[in-house]
Amino acid sequence: MNSVLHAEEDPIPLSALQHAVYCLRQAALIHIEKLWAENHFTAEGDVLHAVADKGGTRKTRGARRVLSLPLASRRLNLTGVADLVEFYPTPQGEVSYPVEYKRGKPKLHRADEVQLCAQALCLEEMTGIAVPEGALFYAQTKRRVVVPFDDTLRALTEHVAAELSAVFDARKTPAPTTHKSRCRACSLIELCRPETFARPVRKWRDRMLDLVLGTE
Amino acid sequence: MKKLLNTVYVTTEGSALKKDGENLVADVDGAERARVPLHMLASVVAFGPILISPALIGACAERGITISLMDRAGRFQARIEGPVTGNVLLRRAQYKAADQAEDIVRSIVMGKIANQRAVIRRALRDYGTEMEVPARTELEHAADRMAAILRRVQLADDTIDRLRGSEGEAANLYFGVFDHLIRSPDAELRWTCRSRRPPLDAMNALLSFLYTLLTHDCRSACETAGLDPAVGFLHRDRPGRPSLALDLMEELRAPLADRLALSLVNRRQIRAGDFRHMDSGAVLLSDEGRRTVLTAWQERKKEERQHPFLQEKAPFGLVPWLQAQMLARHLRGDIDAYPPWFWT
Numbered sequence: 001m002n003s004v005l006h007a008e009e010d011p012i013p014l015s016a017l018q019h020a021v022y023c024l025r026q027a028a029l030i031h032i033e034k035l036w037a038e039n040h041f042t043a044e045g046d047v048l049h050a051v052a053d054k055g056g057t058r059k060t061r062g063a064r065r066v067l068s069l070p071l072a073s074r075r076l077n078l079t080g081v082a083d084l085v086e087f088y089p090t091p092q093g094e095v096s097y098p099v100e101y102k103r104g105k106p107k108l109h110r111a112d113e114v115q116l117c118a119q120a121l122c123l124e125e126m127t128g129i130a131v132p133e134g135a136l137f138y139a140q141t142k143r144r145v146v147v148p149f150d151d152t153l154r155a156l157t158e159h160v161a162a163e164l165s166a167v168f169d170a171r172k173t174p175a176p177t178t179h180k181s182r183c184r185a186c187s188l189i190e191l192c193r194p195e196t197f198a199r200p201v202r203k204w205r206d207r208m209l210d211l212v213l214g215t216e
Numbered sequence: 217m218k219k220l221l222n223t224v225y226v227t228t229e230g231s232a233l234k235k236d237g238e239n240l241v242a243d244v245d246g247a248e249r250a251r252v253p254l255h256m257l258a259s260v261v262a263f264g265p266i267l268i269s270p271a272l273i274g275a276c277a278e279r280g281i282t283i284s285l286m287d288r289a290g291r292f293q294a295r296i297e298g299p300v301t302g303n304v305l306l307r308r309a310q311y312k313a314a315d316q317a318e319d320i321v322r323s324i325v326m327g328k329i330a331n332q333r334a335v336i337r338r339a340l341r342d343y344g345t346e347m348e349v350p351a352r353t354e355l356e357h358a359a360d361r362m363a364a365i366l367r368r369v370q371l372a373d374d375t376i377d378r379l380r381g382s383e384g385e386a387a388n389l390y391f392g393v394f395d396h397l398i399r400s401p402d403a404e405l406r407w408t409c410r411s412r413r414p415p416l417d418a419m420n421a422l423l424s425f426l427y428t429l430l431t432h433d434c435r436s437a438c439e440t441a442g443l444d445p446a447v448g449f450l451h452r453d454r455p456g457r458p459s460l461a462l463d464l465m466e467e468l469r470a471p472l473a474d475r476l477a478l479s480l481v482n483r484r485q486i487r488a489g490d491f492r493h494m495d496s497g498a499v500l501l502s503d504e505g506r507r508t509v510l511t512a513w514q515e516r517k518k519e520e521r522q523h524p525f526l527q528e529k530a531p532f533g534l535v536p537w538l539q540a541q542m543l544a545r546h547l548r549g550d551i552d553a554y555p556p557w558f559w560t
Contacts, residue, residue: 033442033548034303171305173548193545196526201546201553205323208524208558209370212330213363 011072012164014080017118017157020164021111023177026188028167035191063088063097071122076161082119096123098134105140109182110156112136113147117157120149221258223433224250225510226266227503229288233260234269257281259436261429263506264288282439284432292428297439306442309547310460317449320543320554321379324450325369327467327556329386333362334559335470335478336390339397351396358393362386380450383466390470394419400481404488414498418491419477421499425506426473427465429513430536434468435461437536441544464539471559472532476516480509525555 012031019027029035064087072079083101087094098119102112113136120131135144147153167174176183176194183194224240226233232243240257242250254275259282262268268283276283277298285294313320336359344352365386369379387410395407398419407419415421435458438445448459450466480486490505501509517533530538539557546554 032303033306193541196545197550199551201551201555204525204555205326205553206370209326209330209366212558212560213366
């Protein structure tokens with residue numbers, strides 16, 4: 001029943017999940033309010049992805065490597081493109097292994113892992129074969145970080161997808177994250193204005209008027 | 217802080233604007249006169265017969281640089297704009313709010329009257345002692361009555377029409393004493409009353425021209441914030457009228473345009489000779505006068521002030537954009553009202 005309902009809704013882009021882990025409001029500003037989308041993605045759409053975006057299939061070390069693979073999950077109403085998926089032959093069939101390219105280095109929050117895990121959930125639904133792990137490749141450290149898709153990460157990913165779904169349905173932009181350090185590092189801070197959120201403007205307006213009329 | 221991008225004003229008749237690589241280039245009689253990188257540009261305003269190449273139009277549309285075409289007198293003719301920005305949810309919220317706009321209008325009217333009054337108060341503070349007694353008394357009286365109107369606007373549970381009435385009442389008081397703010401001995405620069413379309417004296421011509429520039433900036437600010445410039449709150453919808461841009465402008469007219477007009481005249485940078493008198497009685501700025509005003513306007517936009525609500529420094533030129541953003545955040549439900557920009 002759910003899938004029928006979802007079919008009529010716009011699917012959630014896989015890339016929105018990482019924004020949602022970082023800050024649900026950031027995800028809403030980018031994906032619902034379409035704020036500064038071009039600039040944001042320009043900064044983000046790095047040279048790395050330009051390479052991955054070429055697409056195509058190659059074979060190395062016994063694995064099929066597929067670049068820019070379209071993915072979707074009807075159950076979670078997700079859609080997107082994986083940078084790279086490697087397929088390894090096993091007696092049970094080909095096991096997929098998603099690899100996501102990231103600028104910078106591994107982070108303290110789990111945004112990148114959630115995005116990768118969401119790709120795994122899509123692959124499992126599409127191929128019918130379990131995806132036990134994948135990897136994040138960080139440009140700055142030039143290392144692959146192996147990410148096992150354990151129950152905790154799967155539960156977190158499903159939770160974030162559900163939260164994001166609710167925000168998309170409500171079409172309402174939620175409050176800023178309570179992690180102040182994330183605001184400081186956020187490229188959308190000027191458009192988000194977290195410090196003004198829920199500030200009582202009417203009271204401020206009255207105070208300003210008292211000030212303007214009182215200093216004479 | 218968001219970068220204050222430049223506006224290129226082209227006033228030389230027969231100029232040709234074209235794209236050269238990532239630059240806008242202005243040619244006059246086949247010789248290059250100016251070159252500006254496109255990434256530094258927010259908009260282009262062309263006065264009178266100026267050629268603009270299709271390649272430049274395309275590049276501007278793609279980068280969100282708006283091109284406004286004015287006639288020789290500085291009246292708006294047309295505007296070339298890229299795809300609509302922003303999202304439909306914000307616009308829907310704007311349209312919905314327009315049907316129940318009392319509190320937004322209250323903010324706008326409060327900001328406008330407070331800032332007009334601030335212009336009067338500043339004049340009294342700066343040279344009140346040098347004034348003739350009747351003039352000073354009249355200014356003080358106007359400021360007091362405007363204070364009373366402000367309190368009424370703040371406290372009364374008014375309809376939009378009554379708020380509009382208060383705005384008009386304050387404007388009459390303000391323009392009623394505006395002449396006392398002019399310190400130039402030039403008889404031709406004296407003020408009588410507001411006239412427009414066409415302006416009938418020099419000061420009105422000067423104000424009208426500055427308002428045109430401000431409207432252009434406010435309209436761009438609406439577009440950038442994803443708002444529909446045609447759907448206003450204080451200004452009623454009228455086809456072809458940028459009502460929301462005019463709304464945003466109300467708070468800024470006195471401190472940005474009126475104050476600048478007074479400075480230009482009081483410092484004698486603009487004199488009676490900078491105006492052209494038409495046979496119909498209409499008065500327009502001369503080409504030379506217009507250049508002086510445009511230079512001063514560009515400088516004015518770079519001046520920094522503390523934003524009263526955001527509590528951070530911002531150049532005047534970004535204030536329309538910040539106010540449009542605050543309005544958008546209010547419409548999206550972030551804050552309980554639209555915070556006016558008080559000039560302090």
